[in-house]
Amino acid sequence: MNAQLQPSQVNEAGHMAIGGVDTLKLADQYHTPLMVYDVDQITGQVARFKKVFEENNVDYVVSYASKALAIKAIYQLLKPAGDHVHADVVSAGEMATAFQAGFPAARLTFHGNNKSKQELVMAVDHHVGMIVLDNFHEIDLLTAVLEERDATARVMLRITPGISAHTHQYTATGQVDSKFGFDLDSGQADQALQQVLANPRMDLCGVHAHIGSQIFELNGFEMAAAKLMAVVDHWRQDYCYLASIINVGGGFGIRYVSADHPLKPEEFVDAIVKTVKKEAARRHLPLPAIWIEPGRSIVGPAGYTLYTVGSRKDIPGLEPYVSVDGGMGDNIRPALYQAKYETVFAADPTQKAAEHVRLAGKYCESGDILADDVPLPKTKAGDILVMLDTGAYGYTMASNYNRNPRPAIVFVKNGHSQLVVKRETLADLVALDQSYTLE
Known part of the structure; x- marks a missing residue:
């Protein structure tokens, strides 16, 4: 067999x-052709992600990466999983699909490197729970939208952590030369932090990074978690700002063929949590909530x-x-x-x-x-x-x-x-x- x-x-x-x-x-x-999904495989993997966080006694969110499969049925399947299960969206279409499915907007995170004003208006008007800011243009654009709508928004800053994971060049996102996020070494991330902190309409909740997709090694995620905690410590010491959330993204590899030997997705999460705990203790930081964004590892198999x-x-x-x-x-x-x-x-x-x-x-x-x-x-x-x-x-x-x-x-x-x-x-x-x- x-x-x-x-x-x-x-x-x-x-x-x-x-x-x-x-x-x-x-x-x-x-x-045919026909795509068939085993519901128990999907809900079982979500449950295993939740279990590893709860066994480690940390605050968390498992945010399903919609780009892996964005249809009404997947949001309806995930909705009963509770407040610790969110979904991230990257377009008006994904947002609209989640809304049509009745998925709570408060449990959505809006990503993307070139969000339009219309998309930001949609997110703000529907009270999407988190907007991840990817560049300075988006800070200005969201500022204008919030002022026009007389609204506020919870936001995160996406950084490029300078970590190149072992993955296909088209799916690597954490290296410095990437279209995503604010660069750390050049000071872009610090500049973005100061702009957002000075904006009374934005509630900065934390920091986000994503190093790539279909990753098999633990060390990339451990390095990313450690880098995010270093950023949290730096911002606390230099800007008196303490992030309450770190979002380490997703990218946990799955087995496609016999030559693939990935760890179980929840093992990646366990390593991330333990790294964050170690870094929090070493740096005398309160333990932040840990968010992940798995997509492939939930629906792929x-x-x-x-x-x-x-x-x-x-x-x-x-x-x-x-x-x-x-x-x-x-x-x-x-x-x-x-x-x-x-x-x-x-x-x-x-x-x-x-x-x-x-x-x-x-x-x-x-x-x-x-x-x-x-x-x-x-x-x-x-x-x-x-x-x-x-x-x-x-x-x-x-x-x-x-x-x-x-x-x-x-x-x-x-x-x-x-x-x-x-x-x-x-x-x-x-x-x-x-x-x-x-x-």
Whole structure:
């Protein structure tokens, strides 16, 4: 059996099951390509994050990073988790989705490196709980919005801690040369601090940093936590300001393929908490609240994509191309930054591989290869394949390239399934088009 599958994921018929639901039945009922999420995997990971904080007896927030999957159902799923479970948003669209889902605005954090005035107005008018200031332009823009609306806002300052985590260059964010945050060494962060402290409409709550995504090593997070505590100490001594929150971001790596050996996500958090405690004691600082922003580690392993096999191309001496009915339109990560996934045969995920293939998408790009060197039984047109750990960034980065509709999303739990995002129709694809009338 694939190492990523549990015995419970193979049912009595020998088929792969997700949340107790047969994947062949899911494909038959909802068609493919289809994204399927195991609800218990999502809520279980959130509970494990909460547990590690509570066992360490610290104030905390687990803030779900919406960019991993921003649909109404995920906010509705997280809402009952309580006041210690928040969500962070980076656009008017993500905010609006959370509002539509009934997620409390007070439990939202608004991020982004180029927030528009309209987005800030939206956040202020809806009383979003925290706004993370990323640059001087945003300080000025938010100041103007608060004055116009005669309002106040809770804010944090995002800094670039100068820590380069071991990750893909496109997902590294903590190094000095980054589009995000205020630089420490140049004095930008101190200047921003003084501007915000002088503004009576802004309640500065703390400091934020994020060092990257899909990180496997503890030391980067430990260094980031220590750096944030050093900043807190510096601001206390030099500016008589004591931050009550440090936000260490997210980026906890998950297993995609057998070569990946990450720690459990909660182990990263435990190391962060222990570092903060040690630094607080060493520097004689009160222990701040610790916020994290996991996204991938919450929804990534809980998500699966079902595809139907179509054409096949055999080339003597080379791996054959097995094409499926999806591809870079529903998962651009392999083309964008060489992301890798494992795939199983839905009808018998324990069946031994008969060949290694290249799993190709249906889009008109040579780079539309979902996975290389995939071990599979001999497949034929109509067979269902299940790609594992596709829950993060697939749908949120999906496109209508080649005018293909985006797939449906189904949540499963205890043997039951529910459609939470409808499949786009051909009518949806042209709904915004206008007829040409110029002469």
